[in-house]
Amino acid sequence: MRIGFGDGSVHGFALLEVLLALGLSSVMLLVLYSAQRHSQAVLVYSQQLHHANQLLSQVASQVWAYPQHYELLTSELNAGDAMCLARRQCTPAAMTQAWATYWHQHMLQQLPQADLTVACADTCIAGQGLTITLQWQQKLASASPGCPLEMACVALQLTL
Amino acid sequence: MCSAATDTLSAHHSEAGFSLLELVLSTGLAALMMTALMASLMQFNRHKLVAQIMVNQQAQGQLVSAQVLQDWGDVCGSGVVQGSATSISIKRLHQATCVTYDYGLNTPAHSLKRKRAGGRYSSFLAGVEALDLRYGLDTNGDCGINLWTNHYQTSVNHRLHQVWVRLTMRTEVSRQLGGNLESDWVWHEQDSVLLHKVGFIWRVAHVCSE
Numbered sequence: 481m482r483i484g485f486g487d488g489s490v491h492g493f494a495l496l497e498v499l500l501a502l503g504l505s506s507v508m509l510l511v512l513y514s515a516q517r518h519s520q521a522v523l524v525y526s527q528q529l530h531h532a533n534q535l536l537s538q539v540a541s542q543v544w545a546y547p548q549h550y551e552l553l554t555s556e557l558n559a560g561d562a563m564c565l566a567r568r569q570c571t572p573a574a575m576t577q578a579w580a581t582y583w584h585q586h587m588l589q590q591l592p593q594a595d596l597t598v599a600c601a602d603t604c605i606a607g608q609g610l611t612i613t614l615q616w617q618q619k620l621a622s623a624s625p626g627c628p629l630e631m632a633c634v635a636l637q638l639t640l
Numbered sequence: 641m642c643s644a645a646t647d648t649l650s651a652h653h654s655e656a657g658f659s660l661l662e663l664v665l666s667t668g669l670a671a672l673m674m675t676a677l678m679a680s681l682m683q684f685n686r687h688k689l690v691a692q693i694m695v696n697q698q699a700q701g702q703l704v705s706a707q708v709l710q711d712w713g714d715v716c717g718s719g720v721v722q723g724s725a726t727s728i729s730i731k732r733l734h735q736a737t738c739v740t741y742d743y744g745l746n747t748p749a750h751s752l753k754r755k756r757a758g759g760r761y762s763s764f765l766a767g768v769e770a771l772d773l774r775y776g777l778d779t780n781g782d783c784g785i786n787l788w789t790n791h792y793q794t795s796v797n798h799r800l801h802q803v804w805v806r807l808t809m810r811t812e813v814s815r816q817l818g819g820n821l822e823s824d825w826v827w828h829e830q831d832s833v834l835l836h837k838v839g840f841i842w843r844v845a846h847v848c849s850e
Binding site: 502505509512513516519520523526527530534537538541542544545546564565566567568569570571572575 | 669673676677680683684687690691694695698701702774776779782784785786787788789790801802838839840841843
């Protein structure tokens, strides 16, 4: 097919040219869309990191407050009494469980497949090191030692 | 595909011009391409605006916690004198003397305000919608927090270990975004701003360390 503007059938665009132009436009739109998707994913990752750092800072504060009960801070049971964080007197164990529940219900929800761990390097006594680690599913995270593939990991080291 | 008589444009005889079908097809194609292009540009613009808001929120969150923690970093004397859910009085060093500073929420101005003893309130942090302070107290002398409350008064019977600061921040939103918001955003209808929460804990230094 020729679309001519003059006096013969040789002028104008060939069907092939039109198809090529269409194809190129589609590729450009696709590239634009992919770039945008990637940029969006990076933004979400950045938001997650920001969120994770806020959480680690709160966990660190409570590790300092309850060094003997730090293991309960990562308990996944939703058994904590929310009132312990709102005007009810509680034991240290109940307090740590209340924090764990609060984090699981509010903060960890925003990180897909999040896992929070608190572990001592050796024995959990004063002067020893303790590491708080938070990992969640994130395809953009670069591989790092000790961190599973396609997972993002952030860690905070404290001395008891 | 089509015969030359019907699908060519030329200026001088019956074979000239575009056929109606070609015109319709070309217009349709052009419209389709324009729609795709416009949708893509609008999506790109929206993405840019959302990115700006998210970065603003992050920066605001980091700035507010850094500023509050830095301001409360050099406590002296009895440290926190008293506090409620929306205000707190702290002893801080000022020119080598221990002075009481009052902090509170300035609701009409949407900011945190601060005042030195004998002085006047001035704005301290902008863009604050709400303030909620909770005080982690040790009331049984075991050097562990056993009570979180929203009221505190210096007393020999209890020690303040931590202050949990929860702020609701306001972020301006471009008019271009309109009401087209992300699902997890909280929108303040009256003022057309986005609200987001920032929470951090201030550990009062040297409690139980003597």
